Amino acid sequence: MSVLSGKKIILGVTGGIAAYKTANLVRLFIKAGAQVQVIMTPASVDFVTPLTLSTLSKNPVYINFFNDELSTTSTETSKTALWNNHVEMGLWADFMVIAPATANTMSKMVNGNCDNLLLATYLSAKCPVYFAPAMDLDMYKHPSTLNSFEALKKFGNIMIPAESGELASGLSGEGRMAEPENILSFIEKDITSKLPLKNKxxxxxxxxxxxxxxxxxxxxxxxxxxxxxxxxxxxxxxxxxxxxxxxxxxxxxxxxxxxxxxxxxxxxxxxxxxxxxxxxxxxxxxxxxxxxxxxxxxxxxxxxxxxxxxxxxxxxxxxxxxxxxxxxxxxxxxxxxxxxxxxxxxxxxxxxxxxxxxxxxxxxxxxxxxxxxxxxxxxxxxxxxxxxxxxxxxxxxxxxxxxxxxxxxx
The missing domain is CATH 3.40.50.10300 (CoaB-like)
Known part of the structure; x- marks a missing residue:
């Protein structure tokens, strides 16, 4: 049994081409016995559909701070805004995984910029946070990106290193988001290594x-x-x-x-x-x-x-x-x-x-x-x-x- 069995995971999906891999990542989390709640940035819906991730996670996918709900009576139709409570979601999770983590999102995480639901949930989370960077090789090596890596790790976040391989630009090098199987393995090994009775x-x-x-x-x-x-x-x-x-x-x-x-x-x-x-x-x-x-x-x-x-x-x-x-x-x-x-x-x-x-x-x-x-x-x-x-x-x-x-x- 996976150490993730019975655990509650928030998967944060940001606007990078590697977002297409999150469908498989959700499946792996579910197969490991975890409950998965997906939160997407508005930009990420251009790369993978909320319907796909909702179907695989068996939960609604959240994108905005509130959802509009239509209420129809015999005389009129009205619209009600339903708040998506980022505080409750942040407290609900045992683990938070942001994959892909774009340079843009990581910069906002470092500086406390809170302009979407995912970032608000990240700032509210009390659980361990994993992030899997994904971007082109020059962006990955840029000093500002390297500073983001170090700052996020100092905050206590856990980085899942990017892999080398063919990138969306056609170039080949470091910056490719870790494969879903490797993300799952990394998280399981990290959790296991920190268990208080390991080796007993x-x-x-x-x-x-x-x-x-x-x-x-x-x-x-x-x-x-x-x-x-x-x-x-x-x-x-x-x-x-x-x-x-x-x-x-x-x-x-x-x-x-x-x-x-x-x-x-x-x-x-x-x-x-x-x-x-x-x-x-x-x-x-x-x-x-x-x-x-x-x-x-x-x-x-x-x-x-x-x-x-x-x-x-x-x-x-x-x-x-x-x-x-x-x-x-x-x-x-x-x-x-x-x-x-x-x-x-x-x-x-x-x-x-x-x-x-x-x-x-x-x-x-x-x-x-x-x-x-x-x-x-x-x-x-x-x-x-x-x-x-x-x-x-x-x-x-x-x-x-x-x-x-x-x-x-x-």
């Missing part, structure tokens, strides 16, 4: 474990695995290499870069975790591992013959504690689901299992626990710093947990 490996457990009684029956719990899967997605979205050891669950990660290792029992989860633990930077034990398992597993289905049936149980291996015993430099995070004396029990687990952070859930809190889309947690550090959190979606809780890892390595 994270091991996460999720879901329940099923402990067999016989070939058709088991001891388990109501965990769906959603919390662990959301944590895995949140970590992968920030650049981490994620190994998700999952008990039985119908869920799949949204981010295809998550490596899922499917297991069934606590013993299998224990083995899988220890196979990976020495080579990871972080481990997060979010799985609801069964505390007990049948001492003897029947090889055939147990028949319903007696009015009473007794199963002898024995403890499963405490996976989190076993990881804490062999921990070196790993940042180890555990979960605690409690019903009474929650804080004290969580503190004891931190010490007993050699944890750096524990995520405490209480079944006494409405909206927390298994099978719910929300969770209410309290973070407790190994120094016993206590941070209660409000009720949030599990996706938001997952991001909060991953932010704790980001803070640790900051």
């Amino acid at each position: 490996k994270i091991l996460i457990t999720a879901g329940p474990t099923y402990e067999a009684i016989d070939p058709v029956r088991f001891i388990g719990n109501h965990s769906t695995g959603k919390m662990g899967y959301d944590i895995a997605d949140a970590a992968a979205n920030l650049g981490a290499e994620v190994i998700l050891v999952s008990g039985p669950s119908h869920l799949k990660p949204k981010n295809p870069l998550v490596n899922v290792v499917r297991v069934t029992s606590a013993a299998q989860m224990h083995e899988a975790c220890h196979n990976y633990f020495n080579n990871v930077d972080v481990a997060i034990a979010a799985a609801a591992v069964a505390d007990y398992k049948p001492k003897n597993v029947a090889s055939q289905k147990i028949k319903k013959n007696d009015s009473a049936f007794t199963i002898e149980l024995e403890k499963t291996t405490d996976i989190l504690a076993s990881l804490g015993e062999v921990k070196k430099n790993q940042f180890l995070i555990g979960f605690a689901l409690e019903t009474e004396n929650e804080i004290e029990h969580a503190k004891q687990k931190i010490q007993k299992k050699n944890l750096d952070l524990i995520v405490l859930n209480s079944l006494n809190d409405e909206g927390a626990g298994f099978g719910k889309p929300t969770n209410k947690v309290t973070f407790i550090s190994k120094n016993f710093t206590i941070e209660p959190q409000p009720l949030k979606s599990k996706e938001e809780v997952a991001k909060d947990i991953i932010n704790k890892i980001v803070e640790h390595y900051a």
Whole structure:
């Protein structure tokens, strides 16, 4: 999955011949999973039609500060001006891409000239801005253009360098706008290089474990695995290499870069975790591992013959504690689901299992626990710093947990 999946992109198109390439660029952004809003300068419509870009982006294309709308009644027809809110668009975007960026537009960007909707949106944007210059080779090398490049980069904008090749003038040289595939690749690589968990490996457990009684029956719990899967997605979205050891669950990660290792029992989860633990930077034990398992597993289905049936149980291996015993430099995070004396029990687990952070859930809190889309947690550090959190979606809780890892390595 592209790092642009789910992201909101404003594509600014200016009046250069390279504008014809933006049709393919829009298609590539959409294929990468992004939402695309196109804003065109008035001059650019001579090179590519708004209808083309609107059709490909599946959104209306904006050109002017306002649109005229006709309103007809039984007696008269009136015209209403609808404002295209550049401020809202600038705040909406996760990224802004200006391609092609002509010498004229770049000069206006440098000097704060705001005579069209695209420039007004650029000045309102709070997101990273990429610009892909396109012009003839002499214009590209002109001192004023070079000054524009440097000024825009000092402002924090990111330049996608032009390529060399045949130009509209018939000359050949530098100044050709980067090809759409190269623009997409440049942006993806730039975003990835800045992700805070790039080059970090994270091991996460999720879901329940099923402990067999016989070939058709088991001891388990109501965990769906959603919390662990959301944590895995949140970590992968920030650049981490994620190994998700999952008990039985119908869920799949949204981010295809998550490596899922499917297991069934606590013993299998224990083995899988220890196979990976020495080579990871972080481990997060979010799985609801069964505390007990049948001492003897029947090889055939147990028949319903007696009015009473007794199963002898024995403890499963405490996976989190076993990881804490062999921990070196790993940042180890555990979960605690409690019903009474929650804080004290969580503190004891931190010490007993050699944890750096524990995520405490209480079944006494409405909206927390298994099978719910929300969770209410309290973070407790190994120094016993206590941070209660409000009720949030599990996706938001997952991001909060991953932010704790980001803070640790900051």
